[in-house]
Amino acid sequence: MTARPPLLLAAVLLAAPLLAVPLLAQGGERPRRERREAPAVELQHLDFRTTKLKSDAVKAELDIGVYLPKGYDDPKNKDVKWPVAIWLHGMWEDPLRFHTRGGAAVLDRCIGDGTMPPCVFVAANGGRTSMYVNRKDQRWEDLITVDLLTFLGNNFRVSDKREQRAILGVSMGGMAALRIAFSKPELFGAVGAHSSAVFEEDPEKLPERIRSVASRIGLDEVFGNPIQKEPWQKANPLCLAQALDPKALAGLRIYFDAGSDDRYGFADGNALLHKVLDEKKVPHTWRLIEGGGHSWGAGFQDQTLPYSFAMVGAMFAGKPAPAAAAKDASTADGKGATGDGK
Numbered sequence: 312m313t314a315r316p317p318l319l320l321a322a323v324l325l326a327a328p329l330l331a332v333p334l335l336a337q338g339g340e341r342p343r344r345e346r347r348e349a350p351a352v353e354l355q356h357l358d359f360r361t362t363k364l365k366s367d368a369v370k371a372e373l374d375i376g377v378y379l380p381k382g383y384d385d386p387k388n389k390d391v392k393w394p395v396a397i398w399l400h401g402m403w404e405d406p407l408r409f410h411t412r413g414g415a416a417v418l419d420r421c422i423g424d425g426t427m428p429p430c431v432f433v434a435a436n437g438g439r440t441s442m443y444v445n446r447k448d449q450r451w452e453d454l455i456t457v458d459l460l461t462f463l464g465n466n467f468r469v470s471d472k473r474e475q476r477a478i479l480g481v482s483m484g485g486m487a488a489l490r491i492a493f494s495k496p497e498l499f500g501a502v503g504a505h506s507s508a509v510f511e512e513d514p515e516k517l518p519e520r521i522r523s524v525a526s527r528i529g530l531d532e533v534f535g536n537p538i539q540k541e542p543w544q545k546a547n548p549l550c551l552a553q554a555l556d557p558k559a560l561a562g563l564r565i566y567f568d569a570g571s572d573d574r575y576g577f578a579d580g581n582a583l584l585h586k587v588l589d590e591k592k593v594p595h596t597w598r599l600i601e602g603g604g605h606s607w608g609a610g611f612q613d614q615t616l617p618y619s620f621a622m623v624g625a626m627f628a629g630k631p632a633p634a635a636a637a638k639d640a641s642t643a644d645g646k647g648a649t650g651d652g653k
């Protein structure tokens with residue numbers, strides 16, 4: 312694989328895509344656009360709604376999207392505790408991106424064909440440039456791991472069992488999903504990450520222009536300026552994987568992928584993550600999508616979401632991880648490798 316220069320916040324900070332539908336402006340990083348309603352998406356197996364989460368961690372009230380299985384409100388299901396999956400969006404995005412760019416349609420289809428059992432699926436709100444990291448006055452990781460989980464437990468009939476919880480994400484959100492799953496493995500039984508921002512461990516190799524852009528969005532207080540090794544390694548999934556005891560991830564189902572033509576070069580960092588997990592004999596599935604690009608614009612929702620949903624769905628149903636995931640990846644749309652711990 313051709314080496315590319317490692318990137319911290321990579322070109323996600325320099326050439327980030329425009330928001331599809333901004334739900335809530337965060338920090339004024341970009342001018343507010345006129346709010347629009349989400350386009351109609353025909354769902355056969357889910358009901359979609361937006362609701363507000365009041366977060367102590369970030370001192371704000373945030374919009375989130377919630378997909379409930381058909382029959383959730385039926386009296387016969389009043390005692391059912393549903394599995395729950397949390398989706399973390401990418402940089403400059405919002406919770407509605409999953410809905411508007413085809414994620415909801417893929418999810419609905421996977422529930423309809425049995426890939427995933429009926430569940431509660433939550434599109435979280437991580438701010439537009441937060442990296443889902445804790446800052447002094449805004450604790451974006453705590454928003455997910457504390458406030459959101461508490462909110463869901465208080466307002467929806469969701470299970471609190473690890474094997475009935477999953478966390479997934481794309482780009483910035485994929486990085487956060489991996490970080491949370493690796494650092495707090497007791498919370499989630501499965502993690503799925505797509506086009507994730509995963510980088511080499513040495514922050515001194517990062518281009519100066521990336522450091523300067525990071526400063527503009529307030530990450531100096533997180534990583535320092537210049538970026539310091541210790542806080543950076545605490546945020547980078549690759550560094551967490553290098554440092555972890557494999558026993559800590561026992562039972563965690565891990566899936567991640569990236570396109571070989573990802574415009575930010577994220578495939579390289581993800582390949583390094585695969586190598587580390589393989590060396591530590593941590594079971595996981597890694598897929599390199601040959602010719603694949605980055606995130607929604609490259610059509611990843613159809614190429615890759617069914618694979619992570621299949622892994623999550625098998626866990627929710629109490630079944631072994633689908634062995635076909637890596638095998639199927641050797642077809643025309645990509646190639647993959649599975650670290651099976653053997």
